[in-house]
Amino acid sequence: MRAFSHLFFSFLVILFAISCSDAFTRNDFPEEFLFGAATSAYQWEGAVDEDGRTPSVWDTFSHSYNRGNGDIACDGYHKYKEDVKLMAEMGLEAFRFSISWTRLIPKGRGHINPKGLLFYKNLIQELRTHGIKPHVTLYHYDLPQSLEDEYGGWINRKIIKDFTAFADVCFREFGDDVKLWTTINEANIFAIASYSEGFAPPGHCSPTSFFNCSTGNSSTEPYLAGHNMLLAHASASKLYKLEYKSKQRGSIGLSIYAFGLTPYSNSKEDEIATQRAKDFLFGWMLKPLVFGDYPDAMKRVWGSRLPVFSEEESEKVKGSSDFVGIIHYTTVYVRNSTSTTPSLIPRRQDFFTDMGAETICTPMKHSSTLQDTPRIEYIQAYIGAVLNAIKNGSDTRGYFVWSMIDVYELLSGYMYSYGMYHVNFSDPSLKRSPKLSASWYTGFLNGTMDVSPQDITQMQSHFSGSSSL
Numbered sequence: 001m002r003a004f005s006h007l008f009f010s011f012l013v014i015l016f017a018i019s020c021s022d023a024f025t026r027n028d029f030p031e032e033f034l035f036g037a038a039t040s041a042y043q044w045e046g047a048v049d050e051d052g053r054t055p056s057v058w059d060t061f062s063h064s065y066n067r068g069n070g071d072i073a074c075d076g077y078h079k080y081k082e083d084v085k086l087m088a089e090m091g092l093e094a095f096r097f098s099i100s101w102t103r104l105i106p107k108g109r110g111h112i113n114p115k116g117l118l119f120y121k122n123l124i125q126e127l128r129t130h131g132i133k134p135h136v137t138l139y140h141y142d143l144p145q146s147l148e149d150e151y152g153g154w155i156n157r158k159i160i161k162d163f164t165a166f167a168d169v170c171f172r173e174f175g176d177d178v179k180l181w182t183t184i185n186e187a188n189i190f191a192i193a194s195y196s197e198g199f200a201p202p203g204h205c206s207p208t209s210f211f212n213c214s215t216g217n218s219s220t221e222p223y224l225a226g227h228n229m230l231l232a233h234a235s236a237s238k239l240y241k242l243e244y245k246s247k248q249r250g251s252i253g254l255s256i257y258a259f260g261l262t263p264y265s266n267s268k269e270d271e272i273a274t275q276r277a278k279d280f281l282f283g284w285m286l287k288p289l290v291f292g293d294y295p296d297a298m299k300r301v302w303g304s305r306l307p308v309f310s311e312e313e314s315e316k317v318k319g320s321s322d323f324v325g326i327i328h329y330t331t332v333y334v335r336n337s338t339s340t341t342p343s344l345i346p347r348r349q350d351f352f353t354d355m356g357a358e359t360i361c362t363p364m365k366h367s368s369t370l371q372d373t374p375r376i377e378y379i380q381a382y383i384g385a386v387l388n389a390i391k392n393g394s395d396t397r398g399y400f401v402w403s404m405i406d407v408y409e410l411l412s413g414y415m416y417s418y419g420m421y422h423v424n425f426s427d428p429s430l431k432r433s434p435k436l437s438a439s440w441y442t443g444f445l446n447g448t449m450d451v452s453p454q455d456i457t458q459m460q461s462h463f464s465g466s467s468s469l
């Protein structure tokens with residue numbers, strides 16, 4: 001498997017991009033800037049067959065592999081009050097979570113499940129009572145299995161209508177209290193992982209000699225799925241703007257997964273390959289959102305495999321995002337594909353061969369203990385870089401840590417954890433314990449702590465004295 005996929009296993013890299021001596025505090029950011037943390041429905045809620053919820057493609061997918069599943073996860077469905085209390089104690093200003101489509105609308109369309117509806121109303125109410133702004137993601141990899149079985153989910157245009165109807169229920173039922181909506185999470189990498197590489201649900205790809213999916217076509221389906229995602233996003237967004245925005249006064253956007261991309265060498269071809277990778281990975285989604293069409297570099301390579309926007313669709317997609325969510329964890333090197341030794345295994349045609357460039361990971365470090373100093377250094381460096389960008393004119397509005405609490409991870413199950421709160425998944429009560437990063441974020445958010453290295457050292461000695469784990 002190519003290096004790219006390892007990124008899913010180890011998100012944590014330590015960035016030394018900014019100097020730690022440039023201390024800053026919460027108050028250096030605009031007051032309306034939002035600091036939060038995130039989870040998603042399947043990874044946090046558990047209770048997969050309770051109160052009327054039916055399976056999503058993610059349930060099916062996780063049960064076909066031996067790396068755990070979200071059947072129980074953090075049991076957020078029952079423990080949401082406890083978790084919101086932890087968020088409040090941390091001083092979180094916002095919480096990003098997703099709605100399980102099959103909890104709300106078990107058959108994918110039609111009948112609304114009153115218990116699912118009540119759960120999300122209660123969660124949103126609990127957040128608001130504690131002064132935490134809900135940021136809702138409508139779709140986070142968990143398509144109703146019934147729609148997958150009926151017509152193939154995202155590779156069929158029928159998804160646009162069903163997704164829009166699901167979004168309509170969410171806007172109508174939750175929109176008075178929710179002002180921030182992301183339609184689809186990591187749309188670009190979702191299309192690649194699910195339809196080119198096959199390691200995310202529903203697990204489609206073309207056969208190779210070393211890995212076979214049950215079905216799929218890596219040279220066509222990712223583009224078809226991506227196209228339908230853009231159209232579904234645009235359709236939901238248009239509905240929001242026509243029917244809800246004037247009274248609910250919220251914003252709606254799409255999120256993409258973004259690596260930092262750096263040429264592997266200072267050669268011209270690696271520099272060009274890096275630009276091409278930017279076009280393929282980001283321009284694929286961003287150019288239509290801004291200009292209503294795909295980047296020329298992609299059109300050249302895709303040829304007839306490229307879905308085409310009709311004039312009407314192009315107009316609909318153009319300007320359909322009030323904001324763009326950037327999911328970012330790490331930076332990779334980019335090398336022109338043909339400048340390397342040809343692979344011994346015959347390559348299938350997929351997203352990455354089309355891109356004509358390979359991504360090479362930098363060494364990564366992972367920290368799963370309660371004393372997660374590397375995580376603090378990472379978050380601190382990241383927030384510092386965001387502040388620099390804002391000072392430099394970037395209109396960035398918020399920052400969310402992934403994740404608020406250890407959750408079930410798509411590719412690594414419970415093996416790696418990214419939470420600021422540890423969850424003991426072997427303990428029937430799923431006990432939550434703060435990691436050092438939770439204390440750091442608390443201090444940063446309450447403005448009593450700037451982020452100089454001495455603070456971390458001090459906190460660490462205090463923490464080891466009081467830690468029970």
Ligand SMILES: *[C@@H]1O[C@H](CO)[C@@H](O)[C@H](O)[C@H]1NC(C)=O
Nearest residue numbers: 206207216217218219220305
């Ligand atoms: C994928 O679809 C293309 C275009 O229809 C076709 O030429 C190719 O053979 C298909 N590949 C596989 C692996 O099915």
Ligand SMILES: *[C@@H]1O[C@H](CO)[C@@H](O)[C@H](O)[C@H]1NC(C)=O
Nearest residue numbers: 206207208209210211212213
């Ligand atoms: C995948 O399927 C192809 C034929 O479609 C076969 O040649 C190959 O050996 C299979 N690979 C694995 C790992 O089963």
Ligand SMILES: *[C@@H]1O[C@H](CO)[C@@H](O)[C@H](O)[C@H]1NC(C)=O
Nearest residue numbers: 269336337338339355356357
């Ligand atoms: C870089 O890759 C492209 C496309 O894969 C290829 O056409 C080109 O010859 C390569 N350039 C060099 C200098 O190897």
Ligand SMILES: *[C@@H]1O[C@H](CO)[C@@H](O)[C@H](O)[C@H]1NC(C)=O
Nearest residue numbers: 385387388389390391392393
């Ligand atoms: C600020 O913007 C300039 C011009 O785009 C760029 O060269 C510089 O690297 C940026 N600095 C930071 C800290 O982002």
Ligand SMILES: *[C@@H]1O[C@H](CO)[C@@H](O)[C@H](O)[C@H]1NC(C)=O
Nearest residue numbers: 424425426427428429468469
């Ligand atoms: C997790 O819970 C189990 C069962 O209650 C317990 O035996 C174990 O010591 C706990 N692990 C940690 C690290 O607290």
Ligand SMILES: *[C@@H]1O[C@H](CO)[C@@H](O)[C@H](O)[C@H]1NC(C)=O
Nearest residue numbers: 438439440442443444446448
């Ligand atoms: C601010 O956060 C720090 C670090 O977690 C904590 O020790 C302190 O009690 C908090 N202060 C207030 C006023 O909440």
